[in-house]
Amino acid sequence: MTTMQYRTLLVATEGALARVTLNRPERLNALDPRMVEELTHFFGGLTARSPERVVILTGAGRAFCAGLDLKDMQPSGARRGVEDMLETQRGLRDIMLAMRRCPQPIISVVNGVASGGGFALALASDVRLATPEGRMNASFIRIGLSACDVGVSYFLPRMVGSSVAAEYLLTGRFMDPQRAYALGLVSRVGPLEELEAEALAMARDMLRATPLGLRLTKDALGLAVDAGSIDAVIGLEDRNQVLCTQGEHFAEGIAAFLDKREPDYGRR
Numbered sequence: 001m002t003t004m005q006y007r008t009l010l011v012a013t014e015g016a017l018a019r020v021t022l023n024r025p026e027r028l029n030a031l032d033p034r035m036v037e038e039l040t041h042f043f044g045g046l047t048a049r050s051p052e053r054v055v056i057l058t059g060a061g062r063a064f065c066a067g068l069d070l071k072d073m074q075p076s077g078a079r080r081g082v083e084d085m086l087e088t089q090r091g092l093r094d095i096m097l098a099m100r101r102c103p104q105p106i107i108s109v110v111n112g113v114a115s116g117g118g119f120a121l122a123l124a125s126d127v128r129l130a131t132p133e134g135r136m137n138a139s140f141i142r143i144g145l146s147a148c149d150v151g152v153s154y155f156l157p158r159m160v161g162s163s164v165a166a167e168y169l170l171t172g173r174f175m176d177p178q179r180a181y182a183l184g185l186v187s188r189v190g191p192l193e194e195l196e197a198e199a200l201a202m203a204r205d206m207l208r209a210t211p212l213g214l215r216l217t218k219d220a221l222g223l224a225v226d227a228g229s230i231d232a233v234i235g236l237e238d239r240n241q242v243l244c245t246q247g248e249h250f251a252e253g254i255a256a257f258l259d260k261r262e263p264d265y266g267r268r
Contacts, residue, residue: 008035009042010060017203018052018104025061030069031117036091039121043098048215050104054203057125058109058196059118067116067139068092089150092117096151099124100222103215105206107199110134110177111192116149123155126218127202128186129195130177136185142172158225159185208256210249211265216240 010021020042022029029035046052059065080088099106099121108125116139122128130136138156141147147169157165160183168175180186188198206214220236227233244250249265256263 004038004041006038006042008032009038011042013052016051016053016207017200018055020055020057022057022059022065025059025063027069028063028066028113029059029061029118030066031092032069033091036095039095040091040098043095043102046098046102046104048103048211053104053211053214054206055104055106056109056199056203057106057121058111058199061112062133063112063118064108064110064114064134065118065121066113067118070143092120093150096120096124100151103218105214105218107202109192109195109199110136110186111195115139120150120152120155123159124151126221128180129188129190129199130180130186131192131195132177132189134177134180134186134189135174136180137172137174138169139172141169147172159183208263210244210247210253210263212247212249213244213253216243 008022008024010019010023012019012021022035024030024032024035031039046055095117105127106125107127107129108122110122110128110130112131112133112135114122114134114136116137119136119138122136138147138149138152140149140152147153153165153169156169164183167173175185177186177189181189188195190198209217217240220233220240223236224233227236249263252263252265
């Protein structure tokens with residue numbers, strides 16, 4: 001990853017774990033052009049060779065992310081044309097694509113509201129944990145846009161079914177964390193301190209997997225969602241298992257399991 005001085009993100013690394021905090025609390029961590037650029041840079045820069053193997057994503061202050069900062073969308077003179085708007089749109093969607101394409105699992109701690117683009121960030125993560133204040137909605141439809149934006153209409157029906165997805169996308173209603181938990185959209189609901197501890201424990205469990213096994217698992221889960229048949233999924237699983245047995249850390253993973261100790265995979 002090339003060097004970039006982040007102004008809207010706090011990035012802290014602890015070994016193979018990266019903690020990323022959206023850091024515009026005075027604007028409820030709304031997405032401005034700088035944050036869009038920085039999120040794309042961070043997630044787009046993650047590769048299989050990156051020292052970071054798991055990412056925890058959260059927001060500073062009392063919100064996860066309130067979506068696009070509408071102050072940056074207010075007209076200033078001439079109306080923005082199609083090409084300018086398309087560039088803005090693609091900049092936003094590139095964050096979600098980078099999150100899904102990076103090999104690192106992403107655990108989002110939804111601490112407060114996650115609207116619009118913030119909802120998309122949560123959905124693009126691999127695991128979601130929510131505080132009792134962690135309400136989510138597709139707010140796009142409430143400001144004159146379609147609710148189907150930056151991947152939300154791809155993720156949500158696959159996670160909660162088409163009827164529930166239609167309910168929230170057509171109305172822009174907030175989904176409270178209790179219903180999100182009942183639907184399986186979030187894995188835990190609890191106070192922020194408990195969720196931070198759970199996210200850390202979950203990350204540590206993930207890091208016990210070999211680097212190759214962890215990233216191939218995220219890869220296979222993403223591909224299995226759209227696979228055309230069980231044969232296609234099992235063929236992918238067969239390939240992944242054989243690849244893992246040939247990986248440089250397979251023997252260490254087996255030895256650590258048998259010795260009942262933490263595995264040592266070196267830098268990666």
